[in-house]
Amino acid sequence: xxxxxxxxxxxxxxxxxxxxxxxxxxxxxxxxxxxxxxxxxxxxxxxxxxxxxxxxxxxxxxxxxxxxxxxxxxxxxxxxxxxxxxxxxxxxxxxxxxxxxxxxxxxxxxxxxxxxxxxxxxxxxxxxxxxxxxxxxxxxxxxxxxxxxxxxxxxxxxxxxxxxxxxxxxxxxxxxxxxxxxxxxxxxxxxxxxxxxxxxxxxxxxxxxxxxxxxxxxxxxxxxxxxxxxxxxxxxxxxxxxxxxxxxxxxxxxxxxxxxxxxxxxxxxxxxxxxxxxxxxxxxxxxxxxxxxxxxxxxxxxxxxxxxxxxxxxxxxxxxxxxxxxxxxxxxxxxxxxxxxxxxxxxxxxxxxxxxxxxxxxxxxxxxxxxxxxxxxxxxxxxxxxxxxxxxxxxxxxxxxxxxxxxxxxxxxxxxxxxxxxxxxxxxxxxxxxxxxxxxxxxxxxxxxxxxxxxxxxxxxxxxxxxxxxxxxxxxxxxxxxxxxxxxxxxxxxxxxxxxxxxxxxxxxxxxxxxxxxxxxxxxxxxxxxxxxxxxxxxxxxxxxxxxxxxxxxxxxxxxxxxxxxxxxxxxxxxxxxxxx
DNA sequence: TCGCCTCACACGTTTGAACTGT
DNA sequence: AACAGTTCAAACGTGTGAGGCG
Numbered sequence: 001x002x003x004x005x006x007x008x009x010x011x012x013x014x015x016x017x018x019x020x021x022x023x024x025x026x027x028x029x030x031x032x033x034x035x036x037x038x039x040x041x042x043x044x045x046x047x048x049x050x051x052x053x054x055x056x057x058x059x060x061x062x063x064x065x066x067x068x069x070x071x072x073x074x075x076x077x078x079x080x081x082x083x084x085x086x087x088x089x090x091x092x093x094x095x096x097x098x099x100x101x102x103x104x105x106x107x108x109x110x111x112x113x114x115x116x117x118x119x120x121x122x123x124x125x126x127x128x129x130x131x132x133x134x135x136x137x138x139x140x141x142x143x144x145x146x147x148x149x150x151x152x153x154x155x156x157x158x159x160x161x162x163x164x165x166x167x168x169x170x171x172x173x174x175x176x177x178x179x180x181x182x183x184x185x186x187x188x189x190x191x192x193x194x195x196x197x198x199x200x201x202x203x204x205x206x207x208x209x210x211x212x213x214x215x216x217x218x219x220x221x222x223x224x225x226x227x228x229x230x231x232x233x234x235x236x237x238x239x240x241x242x243x244x245x246x247x248x249x250x251x252x253x254x255x256x257x258x259x260x261x262x263x264x265x266x267x268x269x270x271x272x273x274x275x276x277x278x279x280x281x282x283x284x285x286x287x288x289x290x291x292x293x294x295x296x297x298x299x300x301x302x303x304x305x306x307x308x309x310x311x312x313x314x315x316x317x318x319x320x321x322x323x324x325x326x327x328x329x330x331x332x333x334x335x336x337x338x339x340x341x342x343x344x345x346x347x348x349x350x351x352x353x354x355x356x357x358x359x360x361x362x363x364x365x366x367x368x369x370x371x372x373x374x375x376x377x378x379x380x381x382x383x384x385x386x387x388x389x390x391x392x393x394x395x396x397x398x399x400x401x402x403x404x405x406x407x408x409x410x411x412x413x414x415x416x417x418x419x420x421x422x423x424x425x426x427x428x429x430x431x432x433x434x435x436x437x438x439x440x441x442x443x444x445x446x447x448x449x450x451x452x453x454x455x456x457x458x459x460x461x462x463x464x465x466x467x468x469x470x471x472x473x474x475x476x477x478x479x480x481x482x483x484x485x486x487x488x489x490x491x492x493x494x495x496x497x498x499x500x501x502x503x504x505x506x507x508x509x510x511x512x513x514x515x516x517x518x519x520x521x522x523x524x525x526x527x528x529x530x531x532x533x534x535x536x537x538x539x540x541x542x543x544x545x546x547x548x549x550x551x552x553x554x555x556x557x558x559x560x561x562x563x564x565x566x567x568x569x570x571x572x573x574x575x576x577x578x579x580x581x
Numbered sequence: 582t583c584g585c586c587t588c589a590c591a592c593g594t595t596t597g598a599a600c601t602g603t
Numbered sequence: 604a605a606c607a608g609t610t611c612a613a614a615c616g617t618g619t620g621a622g623g624c625g
Contacts, residue, residue, distance in 0.1 A: 077587070105616070138584080198585075238586050246618075255616040258592040
């Protein structure tokens with residue numbers, strides 16, 4: 001019954017979104033991420049409608065620094081014990097969560113300032129990380145280049161903010177931090193961390209779901225919005241490729257303080273190696289060499305690997321919803337990262353460049369030369385060519401991916417099956433995480449980008465979620481866990497929904513940081529929120545500044561079936577200009 | 582040989598329980 | 604007794620380099 005209702009809502013919503021397609025994709029002029037509504041109920045909402053919610057990316061300048069250099073995020077496998085602590089003689093007591101020690105957080109961390117919420121309305125905040133395109137990359141010639149087709153997508157997972165659901169006043173009181181979101185490349189990750197493929201480009205997204213009891217699951221009044229900050233896009237790596245990124249991380253991440261200072265850092269390396277003299281790391285030297293070589297190569301390769309100033313400054317879309325490009329002539333990222341599209345140009349251009357890049361592969365990650373070690377860090381920074389930003393938003397070409405694996409519920413499903421995930425859902429009563437929904441294989445959806453970075457539609461996550469266990473946020477769990485079969489997500493109607501789903505941001509890199517989209521109805525919330533007593537929360541409790549929201553603990557034993565609800569995702573977007581703070 | 586990945590490591594930061602002072 | 608502030612060890616997060624693998 002509920003499912004039918006949800007499907008009906010989706011259909012209705014899709015219809016409206018389709019009617020709107022092509023008319024609302026223009027970037028929103030605001031400097032904030034303004035939710036552009038596509039289907040907001042009229043007359044029965046307060047002024048704080050979901051489309052009025054504004055989200056500002058915290059530390060946007062830092063993000064931009066990384067973005068300009070081509071953000072990389074380390075992904076690792078998990079499950080090892082901490083050898084270093086053991087070696088220090090610490091009495092290591094391993095709790096369940098402490099066994100998971102290797103997965104890495106994102107840095108910069110994903111933190112946002114939210115305004116415009118109804119203080120009394122409850123919202124669920126969650127993030128996901130979706131492929132930004134269908135390419136695999138390699139770092140060559142000090143640039144990121146396309147290295148082929150993307151590997152099948154990892155199980156799509158959601159990170160539900162542990163405070164969810166909470167009132168608008170709660171969210172607006174302070175920064176909302178997704179700092180403890182962790183990344184992994186372990187396809188079988190059982191801890192609920194977000195699974196990514198190495199050397200692939202991803203785009204984090206923020207979703208805000210209205211979860212108050214008057215806008216609950218099945219209600220057409222329930223709304224949500226999606227915010228995307230293009231500067232948070234990154235390429236996942238198992239080890240840093242770009243020395244610039246390494247330096248930025250070291251300089252800005254407190255945990256990496258031990259590596260700060262070129263001389264001190266080198267000395268530390270020396271100590272680690274039992275030497276009394278400074279040692280320049282191989283990576284450092286390599287990067288220096290590549291940097292120098294890349295500079296030359298870049299000149300030699302002008303027009304092939306370097307910037308294309310003519311690339312459009314705003315996203316354009318094909319009739320089918322395919323993004324064109326988001327490159328901004330002023331965005332340094334545009335200059336070194338292969339462009340998949342340019343205004344009026346076709347998508348294959350990307351490949352063309354990749355092919356061209358082969359001619360320059362001599363400069364790819366060559367072994368460092370000892371003589372390069374003589375180059376001081378200071379000299380390196382002063383003489384090295386300005387880093388060209390390798391990270392561009394590449395539109396995702398849904399057609400290009402033909403066989404992404406459907407996933408079951410978060411973490412446990414990766415290799416136990418594929419497709420609906422319903423089986424696993426039934427067989428796996430719990431999950432030690434508070435997030436996650438499965439990502440639908442790309443081919444199942446037509447992805448419409450609104451502002452450039454195309455990716456797996458949010459709805460796909462929800463619609464195909466096999467399970468999510470969130471002791472903190474049953475509603476969010478619920479919305480992400482409804483079996484896709486129930487949702488009929490594979491039918492044409494659903495495809496239409498996905499076409500209308502939110503996409504990457506911005507019409508202009510230089511002026512826009514995020515896009516947002518909204519949808520009016522997200523069925524399934526009422527049922528969960530009305531059972532909050534099962535998950536005691538202090539929805540209005542004050543938060544510590546920049547509070548963390550651990551994806552642990554693995555406490556919930558709520559059955560997956562219990563958590564199975566449907567979510568609907570609507571779409572619209574707003575190109576956004578961002579004012580700091 | 583090469584690129585990518587895993588693992589172990591040392592070090593710094595964060596956290597929270599235990600302790601101390603008011 | 605209650606609360607606030609301090610201390611400190613454990614836990615956690617980090618980049619690095621060696622080595623494995625295909």
